[in-house]
Amino acid sequence: MIKIENFAFYYSDAENPALKDINLEIQDGEFVLVTGPSGGGKSSICRCLNGLIPHFYGGKVAGRVEVQGLDTMKHSTKELATRVSMIFQDPENQLVAMDVEREIAFGLENLAFPRDLIAKRMEESLDTLGISDLRHRQVHELSGGEKQKVAIASVLALHPEILILDEPTSELDPKSAEEVLSIVQRLNDELGITVILIEHRLDRVIQHVDRLIVLDRGRVVADGSTRDVLDKSYQEIAEIGVGMPPIIKLAHELENRGINVNGVPLTVKEGRIMLNRVFQKTSGPLPQRDEKGDSKPVVEVEKLWHVYPEGPTALKSISLRIGEGEFIAIMGRNASGKTTLVKHFNSLLKPTRGMVTIDGIDTRKATIAELARKVGFVFQNPNDHLFADTVEEEIGFTLRNLGFENGEIRRRINEILERFKLKEYRRQYPRSLSGGEKQRVALASVLAIQPKILILDEPTRGMEYRLKRELMEFLNEYTSQSNTVILVTHDVETVAEYADRVILLSEGEIVVDGNKRDVLSRALLFSPQINRLVQAFDKYGVPGNILTVGELLQMLE
Amino acid sequence: MISFRYKEKGTAIHKLNPFCKLAWVVSIFVLSLIFNNPIYLLLLFLSTLPIIIAARAWREWASLMKFALYLCLAIVIINALVSYHGSHLLWQAPFRIPLIGAPVITLEAIFFGVGMSLRLLAIISAFTILTFTIHPDDIMLAMIKIKLPYKSVLVTSLSTRFIPTLIDDVERISDVQRSRGLELDRGKLTQRIKSRMAIIIPLLSNSLDRTIQVAEAMESRAFGSGEKRTFYKEIKLSKLDIPTLISGFLPVILGIFMRWWGHGDYQYYPTLEKISLDGFECSMLALLVFLLCMIVPLALLKKRIELD
Numbered sequence A: 001m002i003k004i005e006n007f008a009f010y011y012s013d014a015e016n017p018a019l020k021d022i023n024l025e026i027q028d029g030e031f032v033l034v035t036g037p038s039g040g041g042k043s044s045i046c047r048c049l050n051g052l053i054p055h056f057y058g059g060k061v062a063g064r065v066e067v068q069g070l071d072t073m074k075h076s077t078k079e080l081a082t083r084v085s086m087i088f089q090d091p092e093n094q095l096v097a098m099d100v101e102r103e104i105a106f107g108l109e110n111l112a113f114p115r116d117l118i119a120k121r122m123e124e125s126l127d128t129l130g131i132s133d134l135r136h137r138q139v140h141e142l143s144g145g146e147k148q149k150v151a152i153a154s155v156l157a158l159h160p161e162i163l164i165l166d167e168p169t170s171e172l173d174p175k176s177a178e179e180v181l182s183i184v185q186r187l188n189d190e191l192g193i194t195v196i197l198i199e200h201r202l203d204r205v206i207q208h209v210d211r212l213i214v215l216d217r218g219r220v221v222a223d224g225s226t227r228d229v230l231d232k233s234y235q236e237i238a239e240i241g242v243g244m245p246p247i248i249k250l251a252h253e254l255e256n257r258g259i260n261v262n263g264v265p266l267t268v269k270e271g272r273i274m275l276n277r278v279f280q281k282t283s284g285p286l287p288q289r290d291e292k293g294d295s296k297p298v299v300e301v302e303k304l305w306h307v308y309p310e311g312p313t314a315l316k317s318i319s320l321r322i323g324e325g326e327f328i329a330i331m332g333r334n335a336s337g338k339t340t341l342v343k344h345f346n347s348l349l350k351p352t353r354g355m356v357t358i359d360g361i362d363t364r365k366a367t368i369a370e371l372a373r374k375v376g377f378v379f380q381n382p383n384d385h386l387f388a389d390t391v392e393e394e395i396g397f398t399l400r401n402l403g404f405e406n407g408e409i410r411r412r413i414n415e416i417l418e419r420f421k422l423k424e425y426r427r428q429y430p431r432s433l434s435g436g437e438k439q440r441v442a443l444a445s446v447l448a449i450q451p452k453i454l455i456l457d458e459p460t461r462g463m464e465y466r467l468k469r470e471l472m473e474f475l476n477e478y479t480s481q482s483n484t485v486i487l488v489t490h491d492v493e494t495v496a497e498y499a500d501r502v503i504l505l506s507e508g509e510i511v512v513d514g515n516k517r518d519v520l521s522r523a524l525l526f527s528p529q530i531n532r533l534v535q536a537f538d539k540y541g542v543p544g545n546i547l548t549v550g551e552l553l554q555m556l557e
Numbered sequence B: 001m002i003s004f005r006y007k008e009k010g011t012a013i014h015k016l017n018p019f020c021k022l023a024w025v026v027s028i029f030v031l032s033l034i035f036n037n038p039i040y041l042l043l044l045f046l047s048t049l050p051i052i053i054a055a056r057a058w059r060e061w062a063s064l065m066k067f068a069l070y071l072c073l074a075i076v077i078i079n080a081l082v083s084y085h086g087s088h089l090l091w092q093a094p095f096r097i098p099l100i101g102a103p104v105i106t107l108e109a110i111f112f113g114v115g116m117s118l119r120l121l122a123i124i125s126a127f128t129i130l131t132f133t134i135h136p137d138d139i140m141l142a143m144i145k146i147k148l149p150y151k152s153v154l155v156t157s158l159s160t161r162f163i164p165t166l167i168d169d170v171e172r173i174s175d176v177q178r179s180r181g182l183e184l185d186r187g188k189l190t191q192r193i194k195s196r197m198a199i200i201i202p203l204l205s206n207s208l209d210r211t212i213q214v215a216e217a218m219e220s221r222a223f224g225s226g227e228k229r230t231f232y233k234e235i236k237l238s239k240l241d242i243p244t245l246i247s248g249f250l251p252v253i254l255g256i257f258m259r260w261w262g263h264g265d266y267q268y269y270p271t272l273e274k275i276s277l278d279g280f281e282c283s284m285l286a287l288l289v290f291l292l293c294m295i296v297p298l299a300l301l302k303k304r305i306e307l308d
Helices: A042-049 A100-110 A115-129 A144-156 A174-191 A226-232 A234-239 A246-256 A268-280 A338-343 A391-401 A406-419 A435-447 A465-480 A492-498 A516-520 A529-540 A549-556 B018-034 B038-047 B049-054 B058-082 B107-133 B136-145 B150-161 B163-179 B189-220 B241-260 B279-293 B295-307
Strands: A002-010 A019-026 A031-035 A060-067 A084-087 A162-166 A194-198 A211-216 A219-225 A297-307 A313-323 A327-332 A353-358 A375-378 A453-457 A484-488 A501-506 A509-515 B089-092 B104-106
Touching: A002 A042, A019 A042, A019 A219, A031 A042, A042 A060, A042 A084, A042 A162, A042 A194, A084 A144, A084 B189, A100 A115, A100 A144, A115 A144, A115 A174, A144 A162, A144 A174, A162 A174, A174 A194, A211 A226, A219 A226, A219 A234, A226 A234, A234 A246, A246 A268, A246 A529, A246 A549, A268 A529, A297 A338, A297 A484, A313 A338, A313 A484, A313 A509, A327 A338, A327 A465, A327 A492, A338 A453, A338 A484, A375 A435, A375 B163, A391 A406, A391 A435, A406 A435, A435 A465, A453 A465, A465 A484, A465 A492, A492 A516, A492 A529, A501 A516, A509 A516, A529 A549, B018 B038, B018 B107, B018 B136, B018 B241, B018 B279, B018 B295, B038 B049, B038 B107, B038 B279, B049 B058, B049 B107, B049 B295, B058 B104, B058 B107, B104 B107, B136 B150, B150 B163, B163 B189, B241 B279, B241 B295, B279 B295
Parallel strands: A031 A194, A031 A211, A084 A162, A162 A194, A327 A484, A327 A501, A375 A453, A453 A484
Antiparallel strands: A002 A019, A002 A060, A211 A219, A297 A313, A297 A353, A501 A509, B089 B104
16 A cells, blocks of 8 residues: 655755645555646656655655555665566666566566576566567567566566556557557556556546546646546646547537536547437538648659668658648558658658659758758657757757858747747756757757748657647648648547648558548547547438547537 | 677577687687787688688678778788888888988888788687677676676676667767758868767767666666675586587697797798798697687587587
8 A cells, every 4th residue: 555645845956846745545456547747746756656756866855655564765766676666758768688588687686586586487577468579589679669568577577566657658659558558457457566657648548547646736636536537627637738538528518518428438438328319319511621722742752762771661652742831640650661751851861762852852962951941850859959058059050050141040049939938948058948848949949940841750749738739739820821741640639630631651651641531530540539439420420520529519519 | 780789690609608708719819919920820810710600790790800901901001101120121212201210111011010910800800709699698797707896797788788779869869950950071170070069969968868767767676775686697607518618728728838839939020030830830730720610510519419
């Protein structure tokens, strides 16, 4: 059992508490989801439970944390390791050995277990996770999902009673994320391990968990069974910026309009049952196909092949045209060629065969720097972008590289700082800003050039809901000024809401290319929640190509 | 790109006990240092080839050798330019350099460079066996076995663990910065160094963040919880390894005796010594090469016996 009493914590250099007035009790065998906006204290509370706070981080502490009867003030992380295990966000940074077997043995070796016991525990954990085929592989060859499974196996070998996972899926693609979560679910079900999961995307995990705790600014805002919290505290939680799964949003919007739903559906299946009555007598016109007319093409790809040296054929005869002002999502499995394709658009990669033309320029004859005035490229992790001493210089760097004049550079910096609400930070060190602010600086440094084409590679991965919405609304506005936005993403809900056109790649080939309504509706895996819901109501005349809550509500009116 | 890292290929050489390989490499190393005679050095170099072929590491070996050959070329040229000993004048510069005099190139100086290059090639070639066929974690275990402190060994092993990650980081960050119009190879030297900072700063800062996360993860897995620590894998010398180990060490003893009896030395300066090998020396040398090459059949035999 975990007991937290009147707990407060300050990081050593902070004025405001990271956690305050925390009183919680978690029973053995519970599956608890901890969520809330970033900076709300999610990670801090988990680090209290295995003693990383205060033993690793220092800082000021008040109150008491007791884990399985042990006071974490008096017992260090190492002592707690056999009771509480922790899995971190980035799988890369928690693996220390060269191969999988030694990785799993690491914790047991530290505890000086005899060799035969290590061997036994290793078999058990490899089997529990179903990864015995990975046992002789080198760690650096594994995919992100495989690494995360190895990390789980390596702590499972210590036979923990409590498993804490700090956003374990935010670096993974949806399929691996799903696999990891169902493994965690099984550990909870079958082995009775208490699971505390931190996650800001509710739609992925909500059906697995018993209890939901919401933290904001270091305090517990809501705590209770998942259904209760989402029913009674919906408004509060939504306001502090927790992203709600579309189906729950729908249920609440219906209640607000006086339609009685009787509770909240947590899954699409529950939704079909609970909302059946509501949609029985409704039908509506098909939503407008918001198609933009044929515009001037800015990206033309003709029979493009790309083969990596000593590697696989990444792209096979891709041909496509992208017009001015389009908002395009490029989707597909991992290693389907998405990133390889967009890297051709600013000449980071040159075609092995075929041709790519950007606004009339053949990329084979242009350097990256020459194309940079037309094509902006924003990568996933802002930490890879930022290096200058101040935010101002960071933005100026891109402009200077491209040979803008000093006066023009100053004008553009001011304009973009204003636009991204970064004025107060202009003289600050960009890397010390918060995650969301860093993302804005990275974006601003690319957008200062006002590129006609903006490419974003998985910008929303691991991003909290509020920031995601801000970014998407900005991109929408950017396309309305006849700029083109190309988004590489796995995030179906975001695509359904904001993109115009979806290109689906598989094994280096285009499988589907068309209006998002055609691509995303009635698809098995790629459909957004709401579409999977309305497919059941097709028989009542509800149009089967509705994708978002907004469209569904519009139809009801 | 050919990677200069350990690759599991499952050959008899990969399966051989690391201590046997270590003994063999040390043998070549010591022998290359005690002998001066270019014939001896050439034979030492040639005796490293069978094991490399048996380990199927010749592609990695060849690309490393290409690099080593450039180094050798540099040695020969530099030695020829700065060493004025030797009596056979090949070329004399028509100008004088203050303090040094007129540069001359002599036949002896060139041959001396070639001799040193052979020594270098033999040593590099032998060491490839260590890097390409011993698992880095086994090297770590071997280091612990010879009583190096665990923590320093772990730090070394962690840094090899993160080399591939670091390479990925460099590629990603340079893609990011080049997309922002950064041109690495333009401008003066100071400009070039400055533009490298756009890659180096994110790389270092990301690595610092990473060290904290790795430390957290290790702490959470009971790292440093007691003085004692066990090791799941162990490198044990089996009976089958003993002959291999001995055949790895014997050449050194033999070599030391040969040197004792005055064989294997060679004078380059002032004139190249005439090389003459008598029958006894020849048979000793043949024995030496034979012993060095024995590691391959012994390794194959061991694999064979273990399979049965």
